[in-house]
Amino acid sequence: MTVIRIQTEDFDAGAEIARLRAGNPKIGAVASFVGVCRDVNDGESVATMTLEHYPGMTEKALAGIVEEARGRWRIDDVTVIHRVGEMKPTDQIVLVVVASGHRGDAFAACEFIMDYLKTRAPFWKKEATPSGAHWVDARETDDDAAARWGAGERNVA
Amino acid sequence: MVKLLYFARLREDLGTGAEEIALPQDVTTVAALRTHLQSRGGAWASALAQGKAVRVAVNQTMVQNTSSIGPDDEIAFFPPVTGG
Numbered sequence: 001m002t003v004i005r006i007q008t009e010d011f012d013a014g015a016e017i018a019r020l021r022a023g024n025p026k027i028g029a030v031a032s033f034v035g036v037c038r039d040v041n042d043g044e045s046v047a048t049m050t051l052e053h054y055p056g057m058t059e060k061a062l063a064g065i066v067e068e069a070r071g072r073w074r075i076d077d078v079t080v081i082h083r084v085g086e087m088k089p090t091d092q093i094v095l096v097v098v099a100s101g102h103r104g105d106a107f108a109a110c111e112f113i114m115d116y117l118k119t120r121a122p123f124w125k126k127e128a129t130p131s132g133a134h135w136v137d138a139r140e141t142d143d144d145a146a147a148r149w150g151a152g153e154r155n156v157a
Numbered sequence: 158m159v160k161l162l163y164f165a166r167l168r169e170d171l172g173t174g175a176e177e178i179a180l181p182q183d184v185t186t187v188a189a190l191r192t193h194l195q196s197r198g199g200a201w202a203s204a205l206a207q208g209k210a211v212r213v214a215v216n217q218t219m220v221q222n223t224s225s226i227g228p229d230d231e232i233a234f235f236p237p238v239t240g241g
Contacts, residue, residue: 035241051240052165054233057217082240094241114241120219122233123240124165135166138210138237153219155237156210 002078004062006053008085011095020077020099027076031106032097033114039089041136044129051084051093054122058082065116069098072112073105080113082123112149118142119155159228161194164235167211170204180228187213188222190232210237 003020005011013034021027037049066078079097087093096113100106125136143154158177168174184193191213195205205211213220214233226232 053240054162054164054214054217054235057214057233060217061219118241119238121240122164122214122235122238124236125239126165135236136239138239153221155212 002063002066003080004059004066005079005081006055006058006084007081008083010083010092011081013092013095013097016079016081016095017097020079020097024076024099026101027099028101029103029106030097030099031103031110032095033110034092035094035114037087037089037091037093041127044127044131046089046127046129048086048088048128050086050126050128051082052124052126053082053084057122061121062117065113065120068116069109069112073100073109074102075100075105075109078109078113080117082117082121084123115142115145115149116151119146119151159226160231162231162233164233166236167204167234170200172200180226185225186222187215187220187224187226187232190226191222191234194234205234211235212237 013032017030039046062080075098077099081095083093096110098106098110119142126133127136138156140156143156159180161176163171163174184190191205195202212235215224215226216231
């Protein structure tokens with residue numbers, strides 16, 4: 001099963017993992033990733049961060065990314081939760097959980113989903129810093145990370 | 158009528174998040190629509206200028222500039238994505 005949620009409220013990674021594993025004896029491995037709001041970005045201190053998204057397309061893009069992962073690895077349940085709205089340093093932003101029979105598939109699929117999410121899912125971050133609020137620039141290194149999986153199109157021009 | 162959506166920095170620069178327009182007959186691709194919108198001048202000309210990194214989705218799927226568009230499409234313009 002795939003669960004995709006876009007929400008303003010925080011999430012409980014432990015509870016999400018427990019829910020995903022519940023009563024499924026085929027699962028031998030669970031890999032998870034939590035993305036967190038930092039207090040410094042590109043040398044500037046960050047007071048708050050606001051995440052905007054494209055309702056409708058976001059869910060579709062994430063579902064497509066998970067489907068692509070399912071085509072590449074043997075994985076069972078997947079949960080992707082991404083928060084939107086205002087966040088502050090130490091707040092959780094994103095959760096990806098992948099369950100599989102074996103760890104190799106779970107690790108790889110979890111990293112793949114994050115790499116593709118960073119370069120293909122329509123989210124945008126705006127940071128409030130001492131020098132004012134500004135939109136975060138996309139990173140070439142995120143495109144490089146996605147390219148390792150064979151991604152052709154790049155996010156940054 | 159096509160539905161046009163603008164997100165993030167582009168929404169702020171253009172001063173609008175959504176609009177509906179009738180597509181001129183010769184505007185049949187993403188690239189042609191971008192040029193059409195640039196011709197409004199001002200913020201439209203600068204925010205959508207050729208050198209600017211602008212991503213486009215048609216009916217909520219990311220597409221290339223050469224993709225064709227139809228009269229009932231939902232077309233979104235936005236900067237490179239920065240989620241996660």
